[in-house]
Amino acid sequence: MRFDMSTDGLLAQRMARLKSSAIRELLKHSKMDGVISLAGGIPSDALFDFQGLNEATQLAITEQPKSAFQYGLTEGSPLLRERIAELCALRGVHTQAQDIVVTAGSQQALDLVMRATTNPQDIFVVERPTYLAALQTLELAEAQVMSVSSDENGMVVDELAALLETTRIKGVYLVPNFGNPSGVTLSDARRRQLVALAARHDFLIVEDDPYGELRFTEERHATLYQLAKEAGHADRVVYTSSFSKILAPGLRLGWAILPDWLLHKVAIIKQAADLHASSLSQTIVEYYLGTGRLPAQIDKIRQAYRQKGELLSELMASELGDVLSFNQPKGGMFLWARFRQPFDTTAWLQKTLAQGVVFVPGEFFFADNPDQSTLRLSFATATEEQMHEAVARLRRAL
């Protein structure tokens, strides 16, 4: 066998460095009998709107069977793009259907944008910590990844500003609302500062917003997209989002709002990548959005996750508050914690697994300088009873 890592697939070599296979191995444990998983990044299917999905599916396959099962347009169905534009407007993101490309989840939007914009060695800046699978798309694009800190107000934009004094960058990737894994939200002041920097230093902001609707309070922030648009340079922001966390991930549908200079490139690459997103999924979501059920469904998810997030926060504070610090989640699906003393959470995972509970060690979410004393806990899928037990097991594993 002469095909091997040394001669074949530099990209694949870069991927291997990311330890994503380690994560995959880890998550297999979460399926073991009796193990409670706080590791997964998946939404709770106990909350899915099966009735609404069922009705929308019936409509799709009886009213529009040809569109649902035939090839479609690469950019996505015109009606779905209209409906997504309406959905975005409710979020304060004012765009047009023609600026939207429907993708296979926001994951594909990230991969396409990185492929379309990034040449080898171009610098992309991410938060520390950041979304693992975004790092994977950057690695595949052979970007040079740099990182800046985040705190309870999100990315520390002053650090980025300092970096920009000496370094030309291609773009910044961030999750400004209830980030994965950190759970934090970027403050208004930092949003404005970041948008101004993008204009001054000519870089692209990739605003990844899968969790923005899952807020537990009434606190809302303008999107980077909208702020940039109002400042006259919307061409500096790509906004991506997804139906995965608010409706159903198995449909594999997300979208990107793209500036003119980028949309056509992304469409050409998407055509080569998979032609277009599932026509059936698109037709179902067209009907689902047409029923007007989504706002109530989002409310339901928001209430449920808020309760779970509060419970996990209480349990963590009472059981582990002496050894760990964390910010109480204000939205999303994740609680990010940090041991007060130097600690190796990856090593600890073996002990917690022996007790029957798993999480994701924080080091996987760092592009560089991993903080090994951190960990990510998801509160989306465990029941309240499981959460009590899980935290007790974490305590016993200390």
Add this chain to the structure above:
Amino acid sequence: MRFDMSTDGLLAQRMARLKSSAIRELLKHSKMDGVISLAGGIPSDALFDFQGLNEATQLAITEQPKSAFQYGLTEGSPLLRERIAELCALRGVHTQAQDIVVTAGSQQALDLVMRATTNPQDIFVVERPTYLAALQTLELAEAQVMSVSSDENGMVVDELAALLETTRIKGVYLVPNFGNPSGVTLSDARRRQLVALAARHDFLIVEDDPYGELRFTEERHATLYQLAKEAGHADRVVYTSSFSKILAPGLRLGWAILPDWLLHKVAIIKQAADLHASSLSQTIVEYYLGTGRLPAQIDKIRQAYRQKGELLSELMASELGDVLSFNQPKGGMFLWARFRQPFDTTAWLQKTLAQGVVFVPGEFFFADNPDQSTLRLSFATATEEQMHEAVARLRRAL
């Protein structure tokens, strides 16, 4: 606007060269009122098994709603991979579920394989003519594309052998059965010769087989995959196929059979590209394959395309046989024709459009040295009446 083609996205620049946007523009014409399209590469939705698809969809959303709407495994659902292995066995392709990755159509399989194997400037060899969207994946992977001729017996493997005397290549991409656009099938002798060359010269064969089941005669050929396996080097062949031409392209489901050294790399890249194929589509196809309806459905498509292919051949021979030559299709969806005298089919397209009929000019299917006197006609979607009229219009446009 400082982001532009000169500084941004070398890959996108390469794509632009491929004129895929020209094709996209062209195909828009095929939707115009009164225009008969022989241009599309799409299957006939008049033949779709809507009853079977409807039943399978009902089962998916009532029996397995959680799997259908939740995240799934990157490689694909275990049951679907089993069913695909069974389907492959009926084609004489003997493999195991664990060697299969489910993809978003075979298009994604090609993109993933090129990304996983090909470094910039690696040489990939294709047929002349070849499948346009495969060229796109090779361009995105920054491969250097070389081509060898094809004739009525498919790729001229002797030409490849001569090339290999002086040139080290990474792989060969081909559609050995009823190729798009050429319609030709690789002979048994050339299949064995190609497999032997891959072993001797250490390159990868990407065997793209979306049309193999759509044969109009009883003539069958062993797959390159199976020949290589029997010769003890299956690790030299990737076999890709799709449900798009035999069931429904809107589901966006295909698959790749991958050697061990490549499967894990492909899975890692797929995880970054879109996490996994639509769970809903996968669950529907699991049920559909479980009903046992597929063989009859394939027979139905085969009969219908055979009749249409024969009709188009007769019409072309009688109306245009004096100016064009072509091989009568023995399967698939395409008739590939060539003017007997030097001719520019791209220029001619404007005239045929004025008469109300469109096709795809052949030059788009060449990696290099385009033969401008060629054209591709699809017989999959036009009715018999439309085909009579379309050929009459082509005649009038001369």
